[in-house]
Amino acid sequence: MGILRRILCLLFLSSTICCTQAFAKDELTQTTLTNRYQILLENNRFSGSGVDWLQNKASQAQFFLLGEEHGIAENPLLAAQLFESLVPHGYLHFGIEVSPAVASYMEQALLSGGMRQLELSFDWGVEPAFFGMYEEALMLSRIRNSIKSPDVFWGLDYEVASDPLLIRLLNDTPKPKSAEVAMQELTLESQRAWQKYFATKGPQHIFTFSGSPERVKEVQQAWPSPNDDASTMLNTLYETLSINQLWVSGKAWESNERRANLFKTNFTNYWQNRTDTSAKVMFKLGASHLMRGLNSNDVYDLGNLLPEIAAANNQTSFSVLVLPGKDSQVAVLDPTNWVYKAAPAKDGYSKNLEFFYDHSLNKGFTVFDLAPLRNVIFKSAYKKEVALRQLVMRFDALLIMTDSTPARQLIER
Numbered sequence: 476m477g478i479l480r481r482i483l484c485l486l487f488l489s490s491t492i493c494c495t496q497a498f499a500k501d502e503l504t505q506t507t508l509t510n511r512y513q514i515l516l517e518n519n520r521f522s523g524s525g526v527d528w529l530q531n532k533a534s535q536a537q538f539f540l541l542g543e544e545h546g547i548a549e550n551p552l553l554a555a556q557l558f559e560s561l562v563p564h565g566y567l568h569f570g571i572e573v574s575p576a577v578a579s580y581m582e583q584a585l586l587s588g589g590m591r592q593l594e595l596s597f598d599w600g601v602e603p604a605f606f607g608m609y610e611e612a613l614m615l616s617r618i619r620n621s622i623k624s625p626d627v628f629w630g631l632d633y634e635v636a637s638d639p640l641l642i643r644l645l646n647d648t649p650k651p652k653s654a655e656v657a658m659q660e661l662t663l664e665s666q667r668a669w670q671k672y673f674a675t676k677g678p679q680h681i682f683t684f685s686g687s688p689e690r691v692k693e694v695q696q697a698w699p700s701p702n703d704d705a706s707t708m709l710n711t712l713y714e715t716l717s718i719n720q721l722w723v724s725g726k727a728w729e730s731n732e733r734r735a736n737l738f739k740t741n742f743t744n745y746w747q748n749r750t751d752t753s754a755k756v757m758f759k760l761g762a763s764h765l766m767r768g769l770n771s772n773d774v775y776d777l778g779n780l781l782p783e784i785a786a787a788n789n790q791t792s793f794s795v796l797v798l799p800g801k802d803s804q805v806a807v808l809d810p811t812n813w814v815y816k817a818a819p820a821k822d823g824y825s826k827n828l829e830f831f832y833d834h835s836l837n838k839g840f841t842v843f844d845l846a847p848l849r850n851v852i853f854k855s856a857y858k859k860e861v862a863l864r865q866l867v868m869r870f871d872a873l874l875i876m877t878d879s880t881p882a883r884q885l886i887e888r
Contacts (some may be wrong), residue, residue, distance in 0.1 A: 525842035537790035544763035546805030553613035570758035578630025599639035608882035654698035678810035688716035827862035
């Protein structure tokens with residue numbers, strides 16, 4: 476009887492544990508299903524409870540962050556529509572993944588002649604990162620047209636392919652004779668690198684990866700008092716070459732940390748010099764740059780700084796991770812010809828997130844509110860769900876664009 480009693484007790488405990496785990500799993504599922512919203516796309520217009528929910532959350536925040544897998548055609552169109560709807564709520568600026576000078580240059584092109592002038596302004600052979608995609612350029616045009624105030628675009632990054640533009644602008648800026656000699660050397664080095672790239676199609680020859688930051692340092696030393704614009708462009712060139720030099724030499728973490736610091740420095744410069752102290756800012760960057768805490772490159776990037784600044788102002792930030800649909804392709808840059816081609820997503824942001832793909836709505840896109848999941852996912856039953864726990868702490872919402880399509884090339888080659 477003693478043995479039988481022990482067996483029955485073990486069976487009872489096993490059943491209890493299984494029931495508890497099943498309840499926990501059901502709790503996670505039910506919480507997820509209760510906090511999802513639908514976005515529908517028809518005639519290039521987004522609608523549904525998901526759009527309303529995102530607009531409401533963003534309107535209450537000081538910073539609205541869209542962290543994306545690059546190359547989704549539908550995301551910049553949604554971003555443009557959301558920004559247009561948020562202008563009445565105080566949004567005045569849009570943070571993008573180019574340098575300050577290139578952001579200003581593209582904005583002036585749009586103001587002077589719209590999309591066509593933007594295309595014509597890319598006269599140095601290749602377009603700045605991401606804005607060689609049609610939908611991304613269209614997004615910039617719509618956002619620029621949605622607001623009358625100047626300096627809408629905030630460029631927060633370095634430059635991969637715009638050194639010819641920056642060097643041309645620097646050459647057009649009055650400078651001491653000593654700086655002119657140093658600029659000539661910098662100009663020739665950039666030209667030789669690009670000539671080699673176009674002749675060989677070898678991306679390793681692109682100036683921003685093959686050039687020396689010391690060449691820019693020589694210009695800075697020969698030009699002790701440049702104006703603010705020239706100083707910013709020289710700093711962009713120096714930081715770009717330094718960041719990529721670290722990457723090429725195998726120091727990936729140091730390269731990512733330096734780039735993250737550049738993001739934060741550029742944002743801080745804009746933020747401290749803004750004319751409207753109540754202005755709200757929307758950002759659309761690669762997801763890693765907008766993660767709270769350590770990002771996927773194990774550095775503290777802009778996404779960690781923005782919530783802290785908002786909190787210090789008694790405000791909030793609201794962040795969304797945007798992913799392509801399951802098995803959907805995105806536009807990926809082919810650096811040998813500088814064209815965007817349809818390919819599987821490459822940044823790994825959707826890794827181990829099958830749970831959300833499995834619980835997406837059957838029609839349209841699905842927005843998941845991640846905040847209610849935080850009290851559930853940290854229960855002991857989910858201690859192995861590391862990816863889900865990281866997600867709900869890094870972002871406030873997840874947007875899965877089911878059946879999304881790759882962005883198109885802006886200028887056909």
